[in-house]
Amino acid sequence: MTWVFVQSLISGILSGGVYALFGVGITIIFGVMKMVDFSACSQLVWGMYFTWIFYAVTGLNCYYAIPFVVICMGALAFVIFKLIVRPLLGSNDTSFILVTLGLSYFLQNLAEFVFGTDPKTIPSPIKTSSIQIGEYTIGLPRFIAFCAMIVLVFAVYALLNKTTLGRAMRATAEKPEVAQMLGINTKKTFTIAFMIGVIFAGISGLLITPIYYVTPTSGSMFRTAAYIAVIIGGLGDIKGALVGGIVIGVIEGLVTGMISNDLGPVGIGLALLLVLYIRPQGFFGKGERRA
Amino acid sequence: MLLEIKDVCAGYGDLQVLFNISMHVNEGEVVSLVGSNGAGKTTLLRILSGLEPIKSGIITFCGKDLMAMKSYERADYGIAHIPQGRGILGSLTVKENLVMGAYPKAVRANMEKNIAKAYEMFPILNERKNQLAGSLSGGEQQMLAISRALMIEPKLLMLDEPSLGLAPIVVKEMFNIISEVAKNGVSILIVEQNLKQALSVADRGYVIETGSLVMEDKASDLLNNKAIQAAYLGI
Known part of the structure; x- marks a missing residue:
């Protein structure tokens, strides 16, 4: 029983890392623009497909694709911003929600149109590698994803606090x-804020390619879990997204590991209800409210 | 002439707020624009900062067409604006506010020197440099706002209601500081409801009523004007 608990805890923390990274991307966009980007999960899918394209052409494993994915996602973000977001600046929040939701479906269907619905995989020995610590097992891809998240989140923190651009x-x-x-x-x-957010979504996609199949709907699990992570952490706060992501990962890990594989989303939903009831502004949120 | 406004009309949608405003600020001059609430004073400053468009008229700054400049370019040309409510960035520290004041490329090299000057003028800012600016008192925030505006080494400093929300004794101090700044050769445009204070530090004054300028004179003459005393000072 203890073994199951600790093992679930470890894998929960690690899978929470990707939620955290994804959530930090949404948080940066919200923090600067006061707009929630609901198309982030489809951007994540495109991050996965860009990684797959890189693999299909070069045959290298996914981590070599980071510069390529950053450039592709940056370009995608720039085009989206110019065509869709910029005309909306200054209008009300509802139009941004509608437009990014629409964009989300567009990007997902575009992926389906271009790549088809067949799941694609990126074979690599890393996929099945793991680190053994005593009796506990840590999947290497999840461990790498977690470390990458830590590095990127600190980079963003330094950018915001130590540079002129960040200020x-x-x-x-x-x-x-x-x-x-x-x-x-x-x-x-x-x-720039929008591009950073979209690139984070893309990198999140890249980091999960060794764990999940690449399909146009691979982003759907992020559609709920990662947004809930951002909400319970406190919308607009980077620390909040980090902690929220890990908490959600842990809850999901414990529920699936100790109760039932199918109940993960239920656990996450309950956590959301509980946090909204006790602390509606989230762990770190300042409770800003605009009529 | 540093700033010249000619026949400017402006408004929000169908609502016209300013009617054929013509005024100017000479180099090294302190000009006060006074009038009651809702007369259009803030709108005029927002136009000068590029936050509102104009419907007609011409505005030139140092001989250049001001309305052709983007709002964020105007700091580069030496226009500093302290908005109503002081515009302090409360989630940044005091020092970071000053650093942001030196954002235009032309003044970045002088940043350290200008921060030292600000600390010399207001030692309290030095003591609180690592505190979040939102935690400062109203008077301290106004000091920070003025210091931050001076970081861009402005040719023209615009203040919107500097007396608003401050204790009377602090207001007095604030206007002394404004006079000090003017002595260093910075042109100043003050927009105020507090006629007496605003006119006592100014060289010239304009009176605005419901979007139209109704009077222009030397500040001292305006202060002694019977009609103004009756209408605004209750004497």
């Missing part, structure tokens, strides 16, 4: 008009 992004997030008065091109900071 400009925080200034834009707090008071866009004052930021303009100070000489900050707020459209540019919005573009």
Whole structure:
């Protein structure tokens, strides 16, 4: 029993890492633009397909594809921003929700149109490798994903707090008009924030290619779990997304490991209800509310 | 002439707020634009900062067409704007606010020097440099707002209701500081409801009523004007 608990805990923490990374991407976009990007799970799917394309052409394992995926996702983000997001700046939140939801279906169906519905895999010896610590097993792909998440989250934290660009992004997030008065091109900071968010979704996709099949609907499990992670962590707070992601991963791991494989989403849903009841603004949220 | 506004009309949608405004600010001059709530003072400053468009008219700054400049480019040309409510970035530290003030490329090299100057002028900011700016008192926030505006080494400093929400004694101090800044050669445009204070530090003044300028004179003459005393000062 203890073995099951500890093993579930470990795999929960590790799979929470990807939720955290994905959630931090959403959080950056929300933090700077005050808009929730509901197309992130389809962007994740495209991150997976870009990784697959890279593998299909070069035959190398997925981690070599990081620069390629970053560039492709950056370009995708830039096009989406110019065509779809920028005209919406200054309009109300509802239109952004509708448009990003629509975009989500478009991206998913575009993937289906281009690549078909057959699941694709990226074979690699890493897939089945694991690290053995005593009697516990840690899957190597999940471990790498977790480490990559830690590195990227710290990189973003440093960017926001230690660089001029990061301070400009925080200034834009707090008071866009004052930021303009100070000489900050707020459209540019919005573009950069959006690109970082989309790239994070793409990297999350890349990191799970050794774990999941690549299909147009692979992002669906992130559609609920990762957004719930962001909400319970406190929308708009990077620490919150990090902690929320790991908490959700742990709950999912414990429920599937100790109760039943099918009940993972139920556990996550219950956690959401509980947090909303006790602390509606999330662990780190400041409870901002705009009418 | 540093700033010249000619026949400017502006408004929000169908609602016209400013009617044929013509005014100017000379180099090294302190100009106060006074008038009651809702007269269009803030709208005018927002236009000058590029946050609102105009319907007609011409605005030139240093001889250049101001409305052709993007809002975020105006800081580069030396326009600093302290908005109503001071515009402090509360989630950044005091020091980070000052650093953001030096965002325009032309003044980045002078950042350290200008921060030192700000600390010299307001030692309290030095003491609180690592505190979140949102935790400062109203008076301290106004000091920070002025220091941050001076970081861009402005040619024109615009203040929107600097007295708002401050204790009377702090208001007095604030206007002393504004006079100090003016002595260093910065042109200043103050928008105020507090006529007496605003006109006492100014060289010239304009009175605005429901979107139209109704009077322009030397500030001291405006203060002694019987009609103004009756309408605004209750004397």
